[in-house]
Amino acid sequence: MQVMAIDRNSLRGKLFIIIFGANTRKGRLFDVFLLYFILTSILIVCLESVPKIRNNYEPEFFYLESFFTIVFTIEYFLRIYSHPKPLKYLLSFYGIIDLFSILPFYLTYFMPSGHYLITIRILRLLRVFRILKLSSFVHHAQVLKSALAASLQKITVFMLFIVALVLIIGTIMYVVEGEENGFTSIPQSIYWAIVTITTVGYGDLTPQTSLGQIISSVVMIMGYAIIAVPTGIVTVEMSRSLPVPKTADLIECLSC
Amino acid sequence: MQVMAIDRNSLRGKLFIIIFGANTRKGRLFDVFLLYFILTSILIVCLESVPKIRNNYEPEFFYLESFFTIVFTIEYFLRIYSHPKPLKYLLSFYGIIDLFSILPFYLTYFMPSGHYLITIRILRLLRVFRILKLSSFVHHAQVLKSALAASLQKITVFMLFIVALVLIIGTIMYVVEGEENGFTSIPQSIYWAIVTITTVGYGDLTPQTSLGQIISSVVMIMGYAIIAVPTGIVTVEMSRSLPVPKTADLIECLSC
Amino acid sequence: MQVMAIDRNSLRGKLFIIIFGANTRKGRLFDVFLLYFILTSILIVCLESVPKIRNNYEPEFFYLESFFTIVFTIEYFLRIYSHPKPLKYLLSFYGIIDLFSILPFYLTYFMPSGHYLITIRILRLLRVFRILKLSSFVHHAQVLKSALAASLQKITVFMLFIVALVLIIGTIMYVVEGEENGFTSIPQSIYWAIVTITTVGYGDLTPQTSLGQIISSVVMIMGYAIIAVPTGIVTVEMSRSLPVPKTADLIECLSC
């Protein structure tokens, strides 16, 4: 991260180093606090959603949630204030996540159950990991990310194929099973086809007619073979993105 | 695609270049229009199948569907007219799909719910992708296709094995569980065996007796190991069909 | 198959060549007939098990089944008669399958629904495949078989681990959920653990308590990682059992 023209003695400069950096003792402390604040506030939201607990401690939850959201709001404005280029921060990936982490609370008035969406603030942990330089984790995440990025296009082609497949299967099952067996519409049948081909198999919709069961059997066996494809793609890309020590040894051996 | 003896100035020649080609501005425009027409018409069919929506807008849906089918029918006849060898087109893969994309509508009279099958026109998108030369996608699709083609025979052997296995397991479970526990026939039990071994597990049929549960457990654990086989096949073929940059580097190194 | 001291002119010798071999026109014809007879007789047993069909055609099914079983019985005795070493045939893999393919029918008197088990005669197709030298299939089956054989020990170790795991998980869930939530015994809970860890997930038994759901979540995520292990084993063995053309090219290049 290039740090642009920061006056290290001004208040803004000092704040920037604490809030955005993790090289100083204060900066690291700030990030560790942030980590615990984020985790605690998510735990509170999860507990609040349990009816039995909410009914007994409704005011407490409201106060706790208000407290954390106010803290995060202050942090958000401090980040805007201390950043050399506030607009750049506002539009950055982390800036948008920071905003979405506090917004739902203030919109509760318009959308009562929406405030639970502040669990999105778990994504803020990404920044904490990055800053605290949990380097081993970051390294492995990097390897995974590059392998997945290399697989992405192939997986997209594969996904388009799956979408076309479930559309056709869904339509056929809608025609075969009909509304009286729970396949009430083509979108509903497509939902069934996805549940089946991914081997999730809830069982909320199941074929009732003999023909439907035969078609389902074919779909399931197909899905069995199809699930091999993304696995194959990722495995191959992953084995390519990793260093190959043995071949390297071989080269060394050849040069001697 | 070799283009045979087309008089570029005749109406047929001009139409052929627009409809079948994508090198001219008009040809590309035609394909883009086609893409949106196909997607829109599929969306309409999906929406029409939802009972609540259909009941409110029945005539509108009929008009829209008629409109799209008439457009595709005109396009179909223009394709036949403009192609240098109409019969070859009619019997080609895309020619058959084009026919099946309009046929169900005209057969509604004989088979009322059959007209939903026009969602098969999603396969027409294959042609659009090919013509618009979405080359990156086409390349990746090619790699996947060749890997799957190389795996096909092995997967077929594997599938024959699975078919024999589910037949035997199905029969055993039919004898063990019997009709009073929902395993009402051997085909029904085979359906259960497929649902189980592919790990879909709807739960519409489950073993009730202790012996049945023990056999099921064995089947599930077997299925667990068996699912590894197609994945292994595809992964190995995929890693063989991909270029191996490191070995290439090695060869270069050796030649220096 | 070494053919031992067969008098090609005697009846036994001629029968042996027709029944066990596939080099003569008659021998091949015999095997093709056998193929259709096996498939037809299995189809009949499957159809017979469907209550609606059975009730309407009960005598017909009995006659058909009797006919096929008598044919297979005659074939069985001809095999014994014509084989140079009858005892060796009787105790061979195929000899035992041939016996089990006819036995259930004759035991119907003692175990009424047992006669369905004659579907085991599908295993006889293995011999037909082998004899008809469907060589491509046999080759691929061979590759799969050798890869699986190489994986067998590792997969056995893995399976023992899974057995210990489901035993412990099953006991914990039995204690946590208790009989009132459907986990009526440890074997029942082990059955649940297997259904869960293999990702089959029927849903006939599901955790009802919060603690049970938390433990289940951990089990499922573990199962998610665990399913990777057999796949990894098979893939690695499969990639080792296949010829590696690129390395071969490399060696050639080196020798020049």
Next chain:
Amino acid sequence: MQVMAIDRNSLRGKLFIIIFGANTRKGRLFDVFLLYFILTSILIVCLESVPKIRNNYEPEFFYLESFFTIVFTIEYFLRIYSHPKPLKYLLSFYGIIDLFSILPFYLTYFMPSGHYLITIRILRLLRVFRILKLSSFVHHAQVLKSALAASLQKITVFMLFIVALVLIIGTIMYVVEGEENGFTSIPQSIYWAIVTITTVGYGDLTPQTSLGQIISSVVMIMGYAIIAVPTGIVTVEMSRSLPVPKTADLIECLSC
């Protein structure tokens, strides 16, 4: 295992060699007995948990369980007595498992159904395997273990990602579906998200609203691609931890 200063003629020394070793005839016999005792006692606990069996043989089960636990308790104290460094044994992995294998029985008074937890004694088999030097098994277990250990960090990163994902998906579904459709709290919705993304799919909770079904479909297709990741990780690590015969051949060829 280094054996420290054991007086082979004292009682403690003799006991140590029999109980902890497997080089002498007596030591091996001891371990084989232990193997059968462990398996039998686990079988008894499993059978006891079945209500129908328990009700008929309650006293017999109590006596059998007491017998086995007393035997294992005596063995436990003999291990402490004969080990040169008793504290080291007590705190070792196997020492703790040995304790937990007998403890639940004695705590029955405080936690009636807890005594079933003695099935944890199946873990004691690990020692028996190790001591009996079932070397082929131990070797394969070693290969698996080292491949899994190498994958562990990558899988941990992946798991943290899954945890964040199911939290966000769970919250969204809680808001979308609401308590009236069974998504009664965020933890409950997270449980649903895990059931779905691991493709277990019990079907005890299923999306009822159209929007919920659309989100579920996306989650399932994502889960389909995501399941490829741990498989890829394990496969790659496994192929790296295995000897590569072909490259070795290549090196030999080069040196000639």
